[in-house]
Amino acid sequence: MTDSRIATARLGATGPEVGVQGLGCMGMSFGYGPADADESRATLERALELGVTLYDTADAYGAGENERFLSPFFKAHRDEVVIATKFALAIPPDDPTRRVIRNDEPYIRQAVEASLRRLDVDVIDLYYMHRRDVNIPIEETVAVMADLVREGKVKHLGLSEVTGAELRAAQGVHPIAAVQSEWSLFSRDIEANVVPTARELGVALVPYSPLGRGFLTGSFAKAEDLTTDDFRRQQPRFTGENATTNAALLTPIRTVAEAHGSTPGQIALAWVQQQAALHGLPVIPIPGTRKATRVEENAGATRIVLTEEELALLDPIAAQVAGDRYADMRFASAGRE
Numbered sequence: 001m002t003d004s005r006i007a008t009a010r011l012g013a014t015g016p017e018v019g020v021q022g023l024g025c026m027g028m029s030f031g032y033g034p035a036d037a038d039e040s041r042a043t044l045e046r047a048l049e050l051g052v053t054l055y056d057t058a059d060a061y062g063a064g065e066n067e068r069f070l071s072p073f074f075k076a077h078r079d080e081v082v083i084a085t086k087f088a089l090a091i092p093p094d095d096p097t098r099r100v101i102r103n104d105e106p107y108i109r110q111a112v113e114a115s116l117r118r119l120d121v122d123v124i125d126l127y128y129m130h131r132r133d134v135n136i137p138i139e140e141t142v143a144v145m146a147d148l149v150r151e152g153k154v155k156h157l158g159l160s161e162v163t164g165a166e167l168r169a170a171q172g173v174h175p176i177a178a179v180q181s182e183w184s185l186f187s188r189d190i191e192a193n194v195v196p197t198a199r200e201l202g203v204a205l206v207p208y209s210p211l212g213r214g215f216l217t218g219s220f221a222k223a224e225d226l227t228t229d230d231f232r233r234q235q236p237r238f239t240g241e242n243a244t245t246n247a248a249l250l251t252p253i254r255t256v257a258e259a260h261g262s263t264p265g266q267i268a269l270a271w272v273q274q275q276a277a278l279h280g281l282p283v284i285p286i287p288g289t290r291k292a293t294r295v296e297e298n299a300g301a302t303r304i305v306l307t308e309e310e311l312a313l314l315d316p317i318a319a320q321v322a323g324d325r326y327a328d329m330r331f332a333s334a335g336r337e
């Protein structure tokens with residue numbers, strides 16, 4: 001082990017202690033263009049050396065492929081890692097290219113068995129509802145998830161992209177360890193309701209896409225910079241004039257990065273990490289990367305502290321972002337609030 005391990009935080013009042021930054025594993029199998037399996041494996045090992053213990057996947061990432069890919073790493077380090085996976089984005093039998101949201105008991109039961117099988121572990125440490133099916137009361141879904149805890153298939157429960165009211169209703173059924181939602185310098189809608197509710201209820205926040213899906217690092221500036229199979233090409237923020245407007249918003253991030261001798265991505269991560277102190281709740285971002293050098297860079301961001309002046313410089317960015325974070329905002333909690 002190195003002496004450069006990151007700090008830890010508790011995953012909500014009821015959850016385990018984890019490295020204060022997790023690792024998003026989605027891109028290793030899905031969504032963000034071609035991935036090199038050896039490079040991804042080296043990234044996982046380096047992350048663990050640095051004290052990153054929360055690993056994020058979902059059954060939907062590559063139709064199970066991401067869980068299968070991660071399984072040997074998880075099994076080799078079972079006692080050191082906290083495995084987070086998700087259910088709810090189902091593949092309809094008539095069209096493998098589509099996803100439908102399913103929160104019903106028969107679906108959840110077959111999804112958890114399939115994830116356990118692909119991961120090849122006895123228990124999932126943190127099991128999230130990935131998206132909310134508004135036709136099913138959330139209390140019903142969480143009651144099924146609570147049964148999975150009692151049955152020993154799952155240790156802790158999480159919810160992704162729920163509203164503050166949905167979180168409160170869920171917590172009435174079973175303790176929720178974490179809410180996973182998009183939170184970054186570009187996406188701050190959850191600060192209105194979700195974050196204060198999580199704080200009140202002792203639930204941790206796990207920000208996904210804390211690097212704005214990579215855009216905040218400056219590694220791409222528009223959809224055309226990405227490979228044709230990259231799903232970010234469809235996202236409103238990265239196309240046409242929106243991309244031009246949004247690329248210009250990186251200027252204050254670069255200014256702050258220069259002052260710290262860091263990268264813009266590190267400033268984006270430091271900003272989201274610092275929301276823990278500002279809002280008074282555990283915040284464990286899960287930046288996604290497939291490169292060991294980047295996982296080192298990202299972990300280094302946990303040690304950067306931004307000044308009041310720097311926070312004030314970064315504060316106006318989100319309000320100026322052009323384009324929604326999803327083409328259909330009902331897919332996100334803000335679309336239902």
Ligand SMILES: NC(=O)c1ccc[n+]([C@@H]2O[C@H](COP(=O)([O-])OP(=O)(O)OC[C@H]3O[C@@H](n4cnc5c(N)ncnc54)[C@H](OP(=O)(O)O)[C@@H]3O)[C@@H](O)[C@H]2O)c1
Pocket residue numbers: 023024025026027032056057130160161180181207208209210211212213214215217219265286287288289290291294295297298
């Ligand atoms: N609950 C949900 O609905 C939901 C939605 C989206 C994502 N997620 C989870 O959250 C995780 C993170 O989100 P995300 O991957 O969408 O976005 P992100 O973490 O904001 O950004 C990831 C992108 O940034 C690049 N990157 C990472 N570190 C970098 C660095 N230091 N310098 C330059 N580029 C860097 C990555 O490229 P390389 O991989 O090539 O390094 C990748 O393209 C996912 O892996 C997934 O587990 C959950």
